[in-house]
Amino acid sequence: MNDDLRELYQEVILDHSRHPRHFGALAGATHSGQGYNPLCGDRVAVYLAVDGGRIADIKFEGKGCAISQASASLMTDMLVGRTIAEAEKLMGGFLHLVKGEDAADLQGDDRERLNVMAGVSAFPMRVKCATLAWHTMKSALEGGAAAKTE
Numbered sequence: 700m701n702d703d704l705r706e707l708y709q710e711v712i713l714d715h716s717r718h719p720r721h722f723g724a725l726a727g728a729t730h731s732g733q734g735y736n737p738l739c740g741d742r743v744a745v746y747l748a749v750d751g752g753r754i755a756d757i758k759f760e761g762k763g764c765a766i767s768q769a770s771a772s773l774m775t776d777m778l779v780g781r782t783i784a785e786a787e788k789l790m791g792g793f794l795h796l797v798k799g800e801d802a803a804d805l806q807g808d809d810r811e812r813l814n815v816m817a818g819v820s821a822f823p824m825r826v827k828c829a830t831l832a833w834h835t836m837k838s839a840l841e842g843g844a845a846a847k848t849e
């Protein structure tokens with residue numbers, strides 16, 4: 700990755716962490732989940748309103764490092780309005796991407812937008828920060844059990 704691109708990605712991450720999208724509680728949430736990353740101390744709670752198999756609205760609350768909060772913000776921004784099936788595909792692709800695995804399931808705009816987080820694959824401790832919100836979202840969709848980091 701060249702330096703300009705790296706700088707741009709860092710700016711995107713800082714922007715999301717300083718001005719998180721969809722931040723706050725969600726009245727009328729149908730699903731919620733809470734996640735904690737003990738290695739870094741990051742906490743994330745996600746709330747979603749699912750209507751007719753589609754994610755009608757998402758909010759999150761949390762505190763922790765810039766990566767964990769930026770990743771949560773980016774995730775809510777990208778998942779709102781999608782069907783559950785689309786969301787699951789995107790979540791799977793993101794987890795592959797940040798673990799440095801084959802992320803062929805991410806394409807086009809999705810790939811481009813999530814590429815800002817791809818750099819964390821080089822830092823195993825940071826992968827847990829980046830994936831916290833996504834694991835929390837997964838568990839919220841599956842019924843709301845507390846998310847584990849892996």
Ligand code: ZN
Nearest residue numbers: 739741764828
């Ligand atoms: Zn962290």
